[in-house]
Amino acid sequence: MLLKQEALAGTLESSDLFIRITPSDDPLEIVIESEVLHQFGKQIRATVEEVLDHLGVTTGTLIIQDKGALDCTIRARVQAAVMRAAGETTLDWEALK
Amino acid sequence: MEDLDFYTVEPDHEDAERREIKKLLGACDLLYEQGIETFVVCRDRDRLVACAGLQQNVIKGVAILPEYRGTALSLTLVSEITYLAHSHGYATLFVYTEPKNAEFFRGCGFYDLVEMPDTVVLMENTPIGIKSYCKQLQKHRVEGEKIGCVVANANPFTYGHRYLVEQAAKACDWLHLFMVREDVSLFSYQDRYYLAEENILGIPNLTLHPGSQYMVSRATFSCYFLKDQGIVGKCHTAVDLLMFRNHIAPALGITHRFVGTEPFCPTTNKYNSDMMVWLQDEVRGSGPAIKVVEIPRTEFNGTAISASEVRRHLYEGDLDSIRNLVPPATFELLKTKYVALVAQQG
Numbered sequence: 130m131l132l133k134q135e136a137l138a139g140t141l142e143s144s145d146l147f148i149r150i151t152p153s154d155d156p157l158e159i160v161i162e163s164e165v166l167h168q169f170g171k172q173i174r175a176t177v178e179e180v181l182d183h184l185g186v187t188t189g190t191l192i193i194q195d196k197g198a199l200d201c202t203i204r205a206r207v208q209a210a211v212m213r214a215a216g217e218t219t220l221d222w223e224a225l226k
Numbered sequence: 227m228e229d230l231d232f233y234t235v236e237p238d239h240e241d242a243e244r245r246e247i248k249k250l251l252g253a254c255d256l257l258y259e260q261g262i263e264t265f266v267v268c269r270d271r272d273r274l275v276a277c278a279g280l281q282q283n284v285i286k287g288v289a290i291l292p293e294y295r296g297t298a299l300s301l302t303l304v305s306e307i308t309y310l311a312h313s314h315g316y317a318t319l320f321v322y323t324e325p326k327n328a329e330f331f332r333g334c335g336f337y338d339l340v341e342m343p344d345t346v347v348l349m350e351n352t353p354i355g356i357k358s359y360c361k362q363l364q365k366h367r368v369e370g371e372k373i374g375c376v377v378a379n380a381n382p383f384t385y386g387h388r389y390l391v392e393q394a395a396k397a398c399d400w401l402h403l404f405m406v407r408e409d410v411s412l413f414s415y416q417d418r419y420y421l422a423e424e425n426i427l428g429i430p431n432l433t434l435h436p437g438s439q440y441m442v443s444r445a446t447f448s449c450y451f452l453k454d455q456g457i458v459g460k461c462h463t464a465v466d467l468l469m470f471r472n473h474i475a476p477a478l479g480i481t482h483r484f485v486g487t488e489p490f491c492p493t494t495n496k497y498n499s500d501m502m503v504w505l506q507d508e509v510r511g512s513g514p515a516i517k518v519v520e521i522p523r524t525e526f527n528g529t530a531i532s533a534s535e536v537r538r539h540l541y542e543g544d545l546d547s548i549r550n551l552v553p554p555a556t557f558e559l560l561k562t563k564y565v566a567l568v569a570q571q572g
Contacts, residue, residue: 143301
């Protein structure tokens with residue numbers, strides 16, 4: 130999926146995460162800040178990478194401020210951010226599985 | 227907490243809301259600043275309990291009543307203001323805050339850029355903003371004993387700028403010239419950059435750089451852009467200068483900063499004299515000192531050449547007086563574009 134514009138998703142509230150995704154020509158860069166980075170940093174990153182891989186995102190910058198979100202929240206927020214950045218308004222639910 | 231209501235207010239158009247915001251800021255020992263375009267406010271039933279303002283990409287006037295601090299409200303407030311800024315087209319946000327409140331913003335995804343000790347901290351809401359900017363700059367690094375820098379608005383580029391750049395280049399192994407990026411001057415950024423390109427031809431040891439939001443920008447030095455309105459007041463020139471000293475200069479290995487003496491404009495004059503302090507003196511937590519070199523303005527018929535003088539002649543329709551003050555490329559652009567533009571402005 131081609132990123133066309135900067136997009137945001139989520140909030141800074143507890144159990145949520147805030148994502149900022151910025152298009153660029155450079156290979157994907159993912160920055161994760163989390164209060165539980167030591168325990169779950171690797172897991173969060175793996176989840177994010179999996180969703181991005183699934184959506185075919187290979188370039189751009191993703192900044193994540195995690196406030197202790199669950200796995201399903203992370204997936205939903207990353208998907209939403211990518212969809213917004215791609216300017217995608219009609220959702221292909223199959224692709225989001 | 228369920229009764230909290232968040233919405234946006236345009237203070238210039240909503241008198242009752244503005245008065246309440248003023249009162250809230252006052253209760254938190256903050257002053258209401260002119261120029262804030264939008265506030266996100268929070269009400270608990272009828273009571274205004276928190277607000278955060280936005281002036282372009284700078285967050286200002288953040289206040290939360292004491293009993294609501296440390297609750298989820300603050301995080302919602304910052305999320306809301308971030309979405310608001312995004313909807314206005316601003317990606318990176320900056321905030322000025324007292325050092326004692328910096329921790330609050332760190333918890334909301336802001337990162338320290340620079341601190342004027344015991345006074346103010348400038349922060350941005352990305353962990354990689356300044357870092358990736360400096361990484362870009364490093365690609366243009368030239369090694370040498372004496373690496374100079376000039377930051378110019380050049381509104382428009384005159385013989386004075388040419389002289390300053392020439393002298394500075396002669397005095398250095400390499401010179402980096404930055405054009406101020408903000409588009410609030412009579413001459414557009416694009417035109418100012420183009421004129422710089424044209425007018426530095428023949429100087430072999432020079433790199434021309436586009437400006438950025440990290441130098442002489444609304445974010446780092448907001449009052450520079452109010453100078454035509456005569457508002458000088460208390461300027462945080464220190465923040466802009468320390469940004470230069472701690473981030474930009476190290477990335478390019480800059481050892482000297484060159485400026486023209488400033489006989490006319492009080493804001494620029496203050497900026498020049500503050501430069502001596504914030505670039506050269508010992509400052510807690512700051513990078514190595516940068517030597518400031520003031521070069522006397524070049525003159526024509528006994529008067530220092532200045533861009534503001536050129537603009538004055540332009541407004542008077544006096545092209546003949548301009549001819550001797552600016553290089554041919556500038557004169558050509560003035561004639562073909564700006565004479566008509568100024569006439570339109572009336």
